[in-house]
Amino acid sequence: MMRAPVNKIIPFSNVDGPGNRTSIFFQGCPFNCLFCHNPETIHLCRGCGLCVQSCPAGALRMEGESVVWDSAKCVGCDTCIRLCPHDASPKIRWMTVEDVVEEVRRAAPYIEGITTSGGECTLHNEFLIELFTAVHRLGKTCLIDSNGSFDFEKDPRVLAVSEGVMLDVKAVERHWSDELISHPRDVVLKNLDYLLSVGKLHEVRTVILPNRDRENEETVRYVAAHIADGCFYKIIRYRPYGVRERYQKLLGEFETDAAYAERYAALALELGAKKAYVV
Amino acid sequence: MSEALRIIQDPTLTYKQELLALARLGESTDDSLRYSDEYYEAKKKGALCDLNEGVMPYRPRYICPDYELLFKNGCKFLDLEPPKDLLEAVNALEIFYCHVPSITSFPVYLGDLDKLLEPFVVKEDRAFAKKVLGLFLRNIDRVQTDSFVHADIGPEDSVTARLLLELTEEMQLAVPNLTLRYDPEKTSDDFALACVRCMLRTAKPSFANHRMFVKEWGERYAIASCYNGLSIAGGGYTLPRLRLYECSLGAKDVDDFLTRELPRHIDLQLEYMDKRVKFIVEQSSFFKTNFLVTEGFVKQENFTGMFGVVGLAECCNHLLGITDKKKGFGMNREATALGLRIMDAIDARVKAHEAPYCEAYGHRYRLHAQVGIDTDGMDDSPGTRIPIGVEPTMLEQLEVNEKFHPYFPTGTGDIFKFEETWLKTPEAVLAIIKGSLQNGLRYFSGYLENNDVVRVTGYLVKKSEIEKLRAKKQSLNNVTVFGMGAQDGGHALDRRVQHHDESAGQ
Numbered sequence: 001m002m003r004a005p006v007n008k009i010i011p012f013s014n015v016d017g018p019g020n021r022t023s024i025f026f027q028g029c030p031f032n033c034l035f036c037h038n039p040e041t042i043h044l045c046r047g048c049g050l051c052v053q054s055c056p057a058g059a060l061r062m063e064g065e066s067v068v069w070d071s072a073k074c075v076g077c078d079t080c081i082r083l084c085p086h087d088a089s090p091k092i093r094w095m096t097v098e099d100v101v102e103e104v105r106r107a108a109p110y111i112e113g114i115t116t117s118g119g120e121c122t123l124h125n126e127f128l129i130e131l132f133t134a135v136h137r138l139g140k141t142c143l144i145d146s147n148g149s150f151d152f153e154k155d156p157r158v159l160a161v162s163e164g165v166m167l168d169v170k171a172v173e174r175h176w177s178d179e180l181i182s183h184p185r186d187v188v189l190k191n192l193d194y195l196l197s198v199g200k201l202h203e204v205r206t207v208i209l210p211n212r213d214r215e216n217e218e219t220v221r222y223v224a225a226h227i228a229d230g231c232f233y234k235i236i237r238y239r240p241y242g243v244r245e246r247y248q249k250l251l252g253e254f255e256t257d258a259a260y261a262e263r264y265a266a267l268a269l270e271l272g273a274k275k276a277y278v279v
Numbered sequence: 280m281s282e283a284l285r286i287i288q289d290p291t292l293t294y295k296q297e298l299l300a301l302a303r304l305g306e307s308t309d310d311s312l313r314y315s316d317e318y319y320e321a322k323k324k325g326a327l328c329d330l331n332e333g334v335m336p337y338r339p340r341y342i343c344p345d346y347e348l349l350f351k352n353g354c355k356f357l358d359l360e361p362p363k364d365l366l367e368a369v370n371a372l373e374i375f376y377c378h379v380p381s382i383t384s385f386p387v388y389l390g391d392l393d394k395l396l397e398p399f400v401v402k403e404d405r406a407f408a409k410k411v412l413g414l415f416l417r418n419i420d421r422v423q424t425d426s427f428v429h430a431d432i433g434p435e436d437s438v439t440a441r442l443l444l445e446l447t448e449e450m451q452l453a454v455p456n457l458t459l460r461y462d463p464e465k466t467s468d469d470f471a472l473a474c475v476r477c478m479l480r481t482a483k484p485s486f487a488n489h490r491m492f493v494k495e496w497g498e499r500y501a502i503a504s505c506y507n508g509l510s511i512a513g514g515g516y517t518l519p520r521l522r523l524y525e526c527s528l529g530a531k532d533v534d535d536f537l538t539r540e541l542p543r544h545i546d547l548q549l550e551y552m553d554k555r556v557k558f559i560v561e562q563s564s565f566f567k568t569n570f571l572v573t574e575g576f577v578k579q580e581n582f583t584g585m586f587g588v589v590g591l592a593e594c595c596n597h598l599l600g601i602t603d604k605k606k607g608f609g610m611n612r613e614a615t616a617l618g619l620r621i622m623d624a625i626d627a628r629v630k631a632h633e634a635p636y637c638e639a640y641g642h643r644y645r646l647h648a649q650v651g652i653d654t655d656g657m658d659d660s661p662g663t664r665i666p667i668g669v670e671p672t673m674l675e676q677l678e679v680n681e682k683f684h685p686y687f688p689t690g691t692g693d694i695f696k697f698e699e700t701w702l703k704t705p706e707a708v709l710a711i712i713k714g715s716l717q718n719g720l721r722y723f724s725g726y727l728e729n730n731d732v733v734r735v736t737g738y739l740v741k742k743s744e745i746e747k748l749r750a751k752k753q754s755l756n757n758v759t760v761f762g763m764g765a766q767d768g769g770h771a772l773d774r775r776v777q778h779h780d781e782s783a784g785q
């Protein structure tokens with residue numbers, strides 16, 4: 001049976017799309033963004049065993065090559081995550097589609113739909129297709145929260161069973177993008193246009209970094225001009241919480257000033273992105 | 280020092296609060312209403328509690344007058360004609376309220392304000408109507424200085440309800456408490472969303488499951504005091520409570536509790552209620568001479584007794600030998616299942632009891648999940664709530680609540696504290712409320728963590744007023760002192776905050 005690594009499921013979330021939604025976070029991401037604030041979702045556990053000894057609750061043990069996590073014993077101290085040298089987490093569950101649907105079913109009376117996120121959920125497209133089909137049978141909507149690394153046009157099956165995508169456009173200028181997300185950004189920009197053209201772009205998000213006038217402006221200008229009033233544009237203030245220390249030093253150890261971020265929302269509005277707002 | 284001297288020297292009591300405290304002291308000098316020795320013993324142990332109702336009841340605990348009758352016929356005793364316009368209507372209510380007794384001596388039910396006032400409001404210019412309603416609310420807040428004073432709106436939208444919501448947000452008052460009767464077919468989303476926004480900012484209105492209440496009480500029910508379901512033109516005679524944790528202390532095991540200790544305590548509480556109800560009806564003058572009765576604003580047969588319980592969580596944990604609350608009632612299937620068994624047992628025994636003077640409701644008392652009082656500390660959580668500080672996720676908390684709420688026609692409820700971002704997504708909050716009411720939740724309250732007006736266990740207080748008492752200054756609101764006690768002893772303001780999902784963003 002097909003299984004996917006799930007980092008966590010939040011039954012009620014009010015910040016992952018319209019209404020109250022169940023958010024499902026998958027493990028693993030092809031990007032490695034400097035400002036990632038949950039870097040423990042980037043890689044799958046390599047079974048090095050380093051975290052096992054340090055767990056104060058005895059919730060981790062080795063079984064052969066892999067780490068087993070006992071959620072009942074875990075006290076949620078996150079020592080394991082802080083310690084892991086591989087940007088992974090031992091606290092994941094390999095779930096079947098039915099396992100996930102069961103949790104969605106429980107939340108169903110109170111939610112509008114689900115949002116799959118990560119990591120990068122499109123690494124698990126086959127899983128998503130089955131999951132979305134089942135969730136639709138519950139009468140709930142399915143949104144994809146994506147970094148845009150997967151070319152939706154090339155294989156449109158997952159999009160066909162989803163209500164839409166919330167897309168991160170983190171950087172537009174090529175060199176800045178290579179540095180920030182460690183991945184070519186062409187596919188992201190291609191997705192931006194494609195999703196817009198098929199009416200499946202729900203929202204675009206850009207993180208505004210402190211003191212990066214040129215980079216921020218370039219990205220916001222590009223996105224705003226492309227989306228116009230075709231979807232929401234969420235301008236997110238950078239917050240150092242959770243960001244790896246070495247990158248905090250690089251990007252800033254303080255959050256982006258609200259007024260500074262508002263400047264970019266105003267710019268976006270001016271360029272025609274009528275549904276731009278700061279969070 | 281004598282108790283009387285202590286009262287009159289207390290710097291934190293207002294004149295009115297002194298007066299009420301002295302009246303209570305006076306009442307306690309009579310002992311003609313007696314109970315069995317076994318009753319007193321259980322009370323001494325803390326297994327039974329009479330909520331300081333006083334030993335000589337001279338009025339029913341809660342009274343819900345028929346204000347429609349006031350507007351139709353006027354009131355002879357108070358020499359009031361049926362009102363012809365908004366000013367007269369508001370004036371008549373303000374006068375009438377001052378003559379409605381209760382356990383606190385303040386009226387616990389102010390009426391369905393939107394239905395009562397709408398015919399007058401729509402005849403006025405909106406700005407004028409708002410001004411009048413604003414003064415009306417100010418009058419209530421400053422004259423009926425007690426947070427158990429409660430008004431109802433809904434289920435339908437109305438100009439009056441919208442104005443009351445606007446004013447509630449603008450004025451940020453602790454009094455009156457406010458409830459929206461929510462019915463998915465009668466309450467529009469637009470109106471419900473306005474109520475959600477107001478609730479997040481001011482801790483009111485709460486959402487009552489209209490269909491559930493109608494099924495039990497008929498259309499003419501009131502939500503009074505904290506969250507008490509009662510009949511309009513009726514009320515509640517008395518509300519004592521079983522403190523279930525203390526009830527369980529004498530039991531050897533679960534079986535012993537269910538077959539011996541629990542029925543024994545239930546019967547003792549029923550004895551108390553029967554005697555008290557008979558006394559109120561037969562001995563005190565209220566049902567013989569009070570104008571509310573003689574003019575038909577209340578009818579004795581519409582009253583019932585409220586059988587209260589608290590501390591179900593601690594009772595279950597104790598019986599199962601669970602010492603870590605985090606792994607107990609609410610989080611633990613076995614403990615929650617035991618809770619249901621206990622409630623079934625209480626429900627069956629109370630329903631089997633023929634109650635005096637409860638004609639309209641099949642001669643039966645009705646169950647009430649009491650919200651706790653300031654002196655309960657951490658031993659007995661309100662009603663069937665999960666203890667504060669160990670609440671699971673909101674989803675799990677709702678699921679547990681939905682199982683227990685149907686037992687309590689005379690009221691129960693739970694409170695959810697939200698973090699700021701939810702204010703931006705009222706539709707997400709509404710989805711949660713709708714789903715939970717649909718699934719059997721009776722009563723939903725919420726507020727934002729940073730508000731000044733906050734909901735303690737069922738009533739509202741201002742955090743700034745609690746600070747006044749701490750500084751040994753007086754607070755106009757009688758209930759502020761309970762809020763302080765509940766905060767200190769029960770950590771009632773430390774309930775789990777519903778965060779937005781922390782992983783989103785970057």
Ligand code: SF4
Pocket residue numbers: 044045046047048049050051052067080083084085086087088089090
């Ligand atoms: S989580 Fe990280 S530290 Fe722990 S075993 Fe896996 S790779 Fe090693």
Ligand code: SF4
Pocket residue numbers: 054055056057058059060069073074075076077078079080081091
């Ligand atoms: S968070 Fe990690 S280290 Fe902490 S108790 Fe859980 S498994 Fe152990």
